Amino acid sequence: LDEHTLNDIAIIGAGGYVGSSLVESLVLDGDVSVRAVVRAYRHFARLCRFGSAVTIAVADAEDSVSLIPAIQGASVVINLTTGSPRGIIRSTQAIFEACVRANVRRLIHLSSAVVYGEVSSATVTDDTPPPTKHWMPYATAKAVSEVWLRERLGAAPLEITVLRPGIVWGVRSPHTVDIVKRLLNKTAFLVDRGQGIFNGIYIDNLLASIRACCDHPSGVDGFFNVADAEPVSWREFFAALAIDLDFELDSLPRVPGDRFPWSKNAAVDYVQSLPVANSLYHRFKHSIPPSLKSALRSQLAGPYEYHRFARSYAKKPQVDRETWHLQKVRHKLPTTKFARHFRFSAPVSFREGISKTVSWLSFLGLTKRLPHCVGQPQT
Amino acid sequence: VNWLVDPNAANSRAMQASFRRATIDTDLTSLWTHGSPDLTLVLSPAHLHSTHSIAALEHNSHVLCEKPMATTVADCDQMLAAARRMDRVLAVGMIRRYFPAFASLAHLVHSGELGKIQSFDYREGKQFDWDVTTPAAFQRRFHGGAGVLFDIGPHAIDLLGWLFGTSEVLFYADDALSGIESNVAMELQLDLSRGRVNLSWDSPLSNELRVFGSKAEAVLRLDCFDRLAVSTSSQFTERRTSVSFPADVERPCRVWISPTDYHQAMYCQLIQTVRAIRLHEAPAVDEELGRHCVSVMEKALSIARPLDTPWLSTTRQAAFRGLHWTSTH
Numbered sequence: 001l002d003e004h005t006l007n008d009i010a011i012i013g014a015g016g017y018v019g020s021s022l023v024e025s026l027v028l029d030g031d032v033s034v035r036a037v038v039r040a041y042r043h044f045a046r047l048c049r050f051g052s053a054v055t056i057a058v059a060d061a062e063d064s065v066s067l068i069p070a071i072q073g074a075s076v077v078i079n080l081t082t083g084s085p086r087g088i089i090r091s092t093q094a095i096f097e098a099c100v101r102a103n104v105r106r107l108i109h110l111s112s113a114v115v116y117g118e119v120s121s122a123t124v125t126d127d128t129p130p131p132t133k134h135w136m137p138y139a140t141a142k143a144v145s146e147v148w149l150r151e152r153l154g155a156a157p158l159e160i161t162v163l164r165p166g167i168v169w170g171v172r173s174p175h176t177v178d179i180v181k182r183l184l185n186k187t188a189f190l191v192d193r194g195q196g197i198f199n200g201i202y203i204d205n206l207l208a209s210i211r212a213c214c215d216h217p218s219g220v221d222g223f224f225n226v227a228d229a230e231p232v233s234w235r236e237f238f239a240a241l242a243i244d245l246d247f248e249l250d251s252l253p254r255v256p257g258d259r260f261p262w263s264k265n266a267a268v269d270y271v272q273s274l275p276v277a278n279s280l281y282h283r284f285k286h287s288i289p290p291s292l293k294s295a296l297r298s299q300l301a302g303p304y305e306y307h308r309f310a311r312s313y314a315k316k317p318q319v320d321r322e323t324w325h326l327q328k329v330r331h332k333l334p335t336t337k338f339a340r341h342f343r344f345s346a347p348v349s350f351r352e353g354i355s356k357t358v359s360w361l362s363f364l365g366l367t368k369r370l371p372h373c374v375g376q377p378q379t
Numbered sequence: 380v381n382w383l384v385d386p387n388a389a390n391s392r393a394m395q396a397s398f399r400r401a402t403i404d405t406d407l408t409s410l411w412t413h414g415s416p417d418l419t420l421v422l423s424p425a426h427l428h429s430t431h432s433i434a435a436l437e438h439n440s441h442v443l444c445e446k447p448m449a450t451t452v453a454d455c456d457q458m459l460a461a462a463r464r465m466d467r468v469l470a471v472g473m474i475r476r477y478f479p480a481f482a483s484l485a486h487l488v489h490s491g492e493l494g495k496i497q498s499f500d501y502r503e504g505k506q507f508d509w510d511v512t513t514p515a516a517f518q519r520r521f522h523g524g525a526g527v528l529f530d531i532g533p534h535a536i537d538l539l540g541w542l543f544g545t546s547e548v549l550f551y552a553d554d555a556l557s558g559i560e561s562n563v564a565m566e567l568q569l570d571l572s573r574g575r576v577n578l579s580w581d582s583p584l585s586n587e588l589r590v591f592g593s594k595a596e597a598v599l600r601l602d603c604f605d606r607l608a609v610s611t612s613s614q615f616t617e618r619r620t621s622v623s624f625p626a627d628v629e630r631p632c633r634v635w636i637s638p639t640d641y642h643q644a645m646y647c648q649l650i651q652t653v654r655a656i657r658l659h660e661a662p663a664v665d666e667e668l669g670r671h672c673v674s675v676m677e678k679a680l681s682i683a684r685p686l687d688t689p690w691l692s693t694t695r696q697a698a699f700r701g702l703h704w705t706s707t708h
């Protein structure tokens with residue numbers, strides 16, 4: 001172990017997708033002490049398999065007083081929290097304050113490439129300040145949090161590294177599962193023939209980026225875009241999954257990119273994205289009875305697809321605004337600053353990431369090929 | 380409901396809003412000094428089921444014990460012995476026995492409508508979202524009782540046993556290191572069929588049971604009370620199901636319910652337990668079926684191996700296998 005390595009790592013938001021994947025990688029790599037900080041006991045479900053290898057604490061990420069005992073003594077704190085837009089800003093501030101008061105040496109904050117929207121200019125760099133007004137409240141909150149941290153960069157008694165991953169895809173990614181389910185149900189679509197940039201980072205590449213920040217001896221202050229090495233279009237991303245998911249890429253419905261096609265689901269999305277509605281939703285989402293949630297969800301989802309692989313493509317797919325915008329990204333964000341500063345190259349290639357993802361999808365039963373087992377159903 | 384017992388009185392007080400005449404106690408032993416209830420519902424954590432059930436049975440109370448019946452077959456046997464010695468009913472709560480779609484699938488399989496059953500595929504999982512108030516469900520116990528196997532497993536094993544007869548575990552793998560598992564893959568051989576079971580606390584599985592017969596394929600949505608689909612050619616036809624269960628304690632029964640939600644299904648389960656006590660009918664899941672379910676899980680743990688994780692790097696796969704609980708026990 002390098003003497004400069006900071007080896008007591010606290011992960012706030014460890015019960016989420018990236019958090020639990022990071023915990024797994026750190027435990028299996030085995031040379032650091034891992035503390036997982038979660039908001040509620042239900043998040044233990046994803047972490048309990050590690051047993052004594054991980055210390056789990058419950059704390060409110062929006063309350064620095066609550067956080068201090070959970071991170072006291074840690075050398076690095078990684079902020080992987082998410083939540084309501086207002087909560088994202090509040091937790092950014094509370095985690096920073098808790099780090100200062102607990103004498104944490106380094107804070108790694110996960111922002112998002114979504115702060116640059118469709119990346120309409122090729123001149124956007126890691127240090128281009130993001131716009132703080134965006135149609136998506138999540139993007140606005142991430143951008144405002146960046147601005148708040150930028151004002152403290154260099155002046156704070158701790159090092160601050162802000163990483164901007166794009167779409168985190170691959171094993172256990174909710175985003176990938178969502179895409180795959182749409183492809184299986186044949187309700188997926190391509191905007192502008194899929195020429196937009198799939199601004200993604202395979203989960204293991206993101207975890208390796210975070211680890212590089214932990215292991216770097218010093219001078220890590222700054223904002224860094226992180227992504228896969230290869231530029232990949234949406235068409236190429238879908239094509240890589242086509243064989244295992246049994247769909248014909250050329251049969252996917254095409255959606256124009258010049259004007260957003262409104263639909264029932266898109267209207268619901270739009271209402272949810274309004275600041276007031278969004279705030280109310282995040283405030284009351286845990287008190288909505290599961291039966292009502294399920295009824296609303298199934299109403300919006302339409303008829304249930306009983307075939308493992310749908311036979312025909314949706315003539316008029318339900319287009320949601322977020323996917324539509326993501327498929328309209330024009331440029332790959334540059335990652336040379338991160339590569340140079342941390343001497344980093346993404347360890348997993350796009351092809352390898354697809355292969356690993358397909359093996360996981362097969363475990364979930366979402367591919368044509370199911371993993372070998374005795375008495376396996378015919379597919 | 381006369382008594383609500385929970386070590387945390389706040390939990391009982393919350394329930395007291397629905398049962399205003401009930402007395403609250405934090406200690407089970409003091410309950411028996413006030414006499415014996417006719418029926419005790421054992422809803423405590425799984426590792427306490429046998430202790431609490433045996434205490435109730437030995438105080439002359441009938442018992443409806445939540446699934447799983449216990450965490451070991453040895454505990455089940457002690458519960459069985461106590462029920463027989465005291466001549467009391469010991470029923471096991473398996474709420475899904477009262478879901479109309481599940482009962483309809485059992486009818487389809489047993490009536491031969493699907494033809495000769497060839498195999499099945501059971502997948503149930505999503506990110507765990509039960510708003511638990513303690514971490515008790517996530518702590519490893521030597522004899523099991525926690526983890527996704529003991530949480531969702533009893534539902535799967537009971538349903539498959541109901542449909543296809545008694546089970547034998549051919550293969551079991553999970554992802555627990557020194558803690559408890561959140562993902563499970565199993566293969567079961569049953570009297571009528573053979574197939575796979577996948578359970579997860581962190582991955583979005585299909586939440587379906589697919590039954591492949593020589594004449595037709597059936598799909599049961601595990602999160603749905605009253606819908607079932609059958610495919611006889613290339614097309615699935617969705618059927619709305621209605622299966623009525625007794626809703627009174629009369630013989631012959633005059634009131635029937637086809638449950639459409641959890642409350643109604645729970646009510647029917649309770650009524651059937653009371654009918655078992657008063658009218659000597661069989662509960663949906665008796666102590667033998669409850670014991671069988673635990674024996675399947677116990678056997679599974681005895682042949683456990685690390686889950687296959689080809690999506691991890693080679694180095695991490697080796698570390699995972701080395702740290703898996705079966706390697707360190």
